[in-house]
Structures are given as C-alpha cells and as structure tokens.
Amino acid sequence: MIDCVKDSRKMVPVGEYVPDKGHKSVSFYIEGLNPGDSSFAEVRLERDESVYCKTCNKLLNLKTGEIIPICCGKMMEVVD
Numbered sequence: 001m002i003d004c005v006k007d008s009r010k011m012v013p014v015g016e017y018v019p020d021k022g023h024k025s026v027s028f029y030i031e032g033l034n035p036g037d038s039s040f041a042e043v044r045l046e047r048d049e050s051v052y053c054k055t056c057n058k059l060l061n062l063k064t065g066e067i068i069p070i071c072c073g074k075m076m077e078v079v080d
C-alpha cells in the first residue's frame, strides 16, 4: 500500500498549470446494468461464510471480503 501511494503522488503534477479547455469530463457507464434490479448488487462478506444456491443446491465457502456470487440468476444465500 505504501508503494501505491508513492506511485500515485509521482503521477499527479503538483502546481502545474492545466488549461481549462483541456479538461474533459470522463464518464463511465456499466453496460447491461439494470438499476431496478437490486439482486445483482455487489454484496461483500464481512466474515468467512458459506453461501448456498437454493435452485441447484450448490454450496460455496467464501472468505471475508469476497463478493457473494450470482448463481442460477440469483444472489446466493448466506448459510448460518
């Protein structure tokens, strides 16, 4: 992480004049994302958990910070 900070400081010009007309706004669009479909939101685990797909009975063991995967078109459920 320390190396990363050093590198990013090197990349940023400090006190350098940047003409306004050189500025371009950059927008990112995620294609295929339906904002009304919350079932595809990224949910990260706060601890090691097992997740389960009710549809195909698949069971996965995931670690802290991993995203709960989508299986059979649905987000897998955390097993207690």
Ligand SMILES: [Zn+2]
Pocket (backbone or CB within 6 Å): 053, 054, 055, 056, 057, 058, 071, 072
């Ligand atoms: Zn499944």
